[in-house]
Amino acid sequence: MKKFVSSFGVNFIGFFQEARNITSFIGEIFEELLFGIRNPHKIKWKSTLYYMDGCGREATGIVALICFLMGLILGFQSAVQMKQFGTDIYVANLVGLSIVKELGPLMVAMIATGRAGSAFAAELGTMRVNEEIDALTTMGFVPARFLIVPKLLAMMVVMPILTLIGDLLGILGGFFVGVVQLKLPFIAYLNQTIKAIHYLDVMESMAKAFAFAIIIAMVGCYRGMNSSSDAQGVGKAATSSVVSGIFLIIVADTLMTIIFTQLRG
Amino acid sequence: MESVIKVDKLKMGYGDRVIMECLDFEINQGEIFVILGGSGCGKSTLLKHMIGLYKPMAGDISIKGKNIVKANAEKKREIMKEFGVMYQSGALFGSMTLEENITMILEEVTDMTKEEMHERAMEKLALVELDEFNTFYPAEISGGMKKRAAIARAMALNPDILFFDEPSAGLDPISAANLDALILKLREEFKTTIVIVTHELESIFSIADRIIMLDKETKRIIEDGDPRKLKNESKNEWVRDFLNRRESVQT
Ligand SMILES: Nc1ncnc2c1ncn2[C@@H]1O[C@H](COP(=O)(O)OP(=O)(O)OP(=O)(O)O)[C@@H](O)[C@H]1O
Numbered sequence: 001m002k003k004f005v006s007s008f009g010v011n012f013i014g015f016f017q018e019a020r021n022i023t024s025f026i027g028e029i030f031e032e033l034l035f036g037i038r039n040p041h042k043i044k045w046k047s048t049l050y051y052m053d054g055c056g057r058e059a060t061g062i063v064a065l066i067c068f069l070m071g072l073i074l075g076f077q078s079a080v081q082m083k084q085f086g087t088d089i090y091v092a093n094l095v096g097l098s099i100v101k102e103l104g105p106l107m108v109a110m111i112a113t114g115r116a117g118s119a120f121a122a123e124l125g126t127m128r129v130n131e132e133i134d135a136l137t138t139m140g141f142v143p144a145r146f147l148i149v150p151k152l153l154a155m156m157v158v159m160p161i162l163t164l165i166g167d168l169l170g171i172l173g174g175f176f177v178g179v180v181q182l183k184l185p186f187i188a189y190l191n192q193t194i195k196a197i198h199y200l201d202v203m204e205s206m207a208k209a210f211a212f213a214i215i216i217a218m219v220g221c222y223r224g225m226n227s228s229s230d231a232q233g234v235g236k237a238a239t240s241s242v243v244s245g246i247f248l249i250i251v252a253d254t255l256m257t258i259i260f261t262q263l264r265g
Numbered sequence: 266m267e268s269v270i271k272v273d274k275l276k277m278g279y280g281d282r283v284i285m286e287c288l289d290f291e292i293n294q295g296e297i298f299v300i301l302g303g304s305g306c307g308k309s310t311l312l313k314h315m316i317g318l319y320k321p322m323a324g325d326i327s328i329k330g331k332n333i334v335k336a337n338a339e340k341k342r343e344i345m346k347e348f349g350v351m352y353q354s355g356a357l358f359g360s361m362t363l364e365e366n367i368t369m370i371l372e373e374v375t376d377m378t379k380e381e382m383h384e385r386a387m388e389k390l391a392l393v394e395l396d397e398f399n400t401f402y403p404a405e406i407s408g409g410m411k412k413r414a415a416i417a418r419a420m421a422l423n424p425d426i427l428f429f430d431e432p433s434a435g436l437d438p439i440s441a442a443n444l445d446a447l448i449l450k451l452r453e454e455f456k457t458t459i460v461i462v463t464h465e466l467e468s469i470f471s472i473a474d475r476i477i478m479l480d481k482e483t484k485r486i487i488e489d490g491d492p493r494k495l496k497n498e499s500k501n502e503w504v505r506d507f508l509n510r511r512e513s514v515q516t
């Protein structure tokens with residue numbers, strides 16, 4: 001019992017220490033981001049491009065495929081229900097809105113967490129083990145500026161674009177079901193989709209993608225920078241970057257959905 | 266003689282765990298200073314405190330009269346320009362060639378031209394006999410070569426102070442002897458102050474002006490002085506055993 005209480009106490013203190021570390025980490029990164037905005041020539045554009053390529057272009061295929069299948073699944077599922085009421089055409093609304101407002105950004109974020117977030121954590125964790133981060137520091141570099149800002153910037157650019165692609169392919173998936181299975185006229189489905197999706201819905205999609213980009217990059221980098229100095233440490237950092245990344249994305253998604261709904265209410 | 270590094274009542278550790286305490290010593294300009302001690306006693310930890318990477322639990326450290334413990338981030342970076350470090354694991358950047366590993370520092374803190382940077386990098390690589398490998402990536406060279414490349418990188422800015430963490434571990438006897446010669450030459454020509462962590466007794470006796478011996482049990486410095494004298498005259502039996510490479514009953 002005593003052991004339990006004391007371990008609880010230790011965890012409790014640990015929790016606050018972690019919270020303080022995270023806060024100062026976020027503060028530092030935003031400070032460096034502002035520094036970069038004021039001194040754009042100091043940003044490592046070459047490595048920013050490198051990460052844009054790795055996290056963006058290379059992810060396009062998988063994002064397109066998964067989002068298309070998502071749209072397809074959603075189309076099938078809703079077609080079954082809608083058919084009962086003879087409101088087949090509303091499949092277009094259902095698929096379009098679900099994809100753009102929710103599933104598009106969310107699926108893209110999940111893929112990016114698994115790809116980019118864990119890669120960031122593993123990369124920085126390995127650099128910590130190899131004392132490369134120490135070396136950067138004593139060589140006069142600011143590790144956050146050199147290592148984290150390019151990753152963050154790359155994600156901020158790439159995620160909205162990926163989400164846009166994901167949204168389009170998701171809609172295409174629904175379209176496929178509507179035209180092939182429900183035999184809806186091509187034009188009718190298209191018009192219904194355009195009517196259903198307001199430009200604010202697309203903005204919402206982009207806003208979510210942008211927020212998720214920040215979460216994924218920050219979580220991945222934080223876990224990597226704080227990985228313990230051994231091989232298991234790197235593995236743990238990668239795993240926990242995915243777990244806490246997904247958790248935080250869901251929380252942020254919930255909050256943003258509530259906020260956007262209220263705002264447009 | 267002028268002291269360039271001053272460690273004052275340093276207490277260090279990780280979390281709550283104290284590794285060493287009451288460390289007090291000064292290192293003079295041009296001195297070749299060796300930190301000794303059993304494996305895991307805290308030599309690398311001490312080195313990382315001296316170069317300002319870790320915050321001590323108590324005490325102060327100054328480099329050329331500038332307190333690195335109390336300095337803010339900006340000032341710390343200034344102080345860090347005074348020295349070069351070779352880390353125990355080499356710490357070369359895997360995504361860059363050996364030459365780029367050196368030029369990236371020059372790019373960041375100097376305004377040399379591309380040509381000058383290339384020349385400087387080649388000059389430093391030649392000192393450790395790696396000039397033919399300038400376009401190789403760290404993954405493509407051996408462990409001992411990595412150590413030497415890391416030494417070359419530490420010297421990139423011609424610093425007044427060098428910190429080497431086990432530079433000769435994994436080097437063949439000839440490379441190790443060449444490294445000793447290089448260290449003596451740096452001291453001779455540039456009055457470079459060199460702080461080394463090493464276990465190579467032969468190299469200690471041939472280059473060290475002074476050693477300190479860290480002890481894991483008492484968490485303190487148990488010996489401080491000229492290794493050639495301490496070898497026979499140390500009052501501590503364990504230190505004599507260590508320096509004579511004898512088995513010791515007291516471990
Ligand atoms: N990052 C760290 N976090 C927690 N404890 C650490 C860390 N690094 C080292 N230690 C502990 O500090 C002690 C001293 O480690 P250090 O690496 O300084 O030893 P060392 O004297 O350099 O050993 P070696 O000769 O093997 O290089 C060890 O007991 C180690 O367990």
Ligand SMILES: [Mg+2]
Nearest residue numbers: 308309310353
């Ligand atoms: Mg060590």
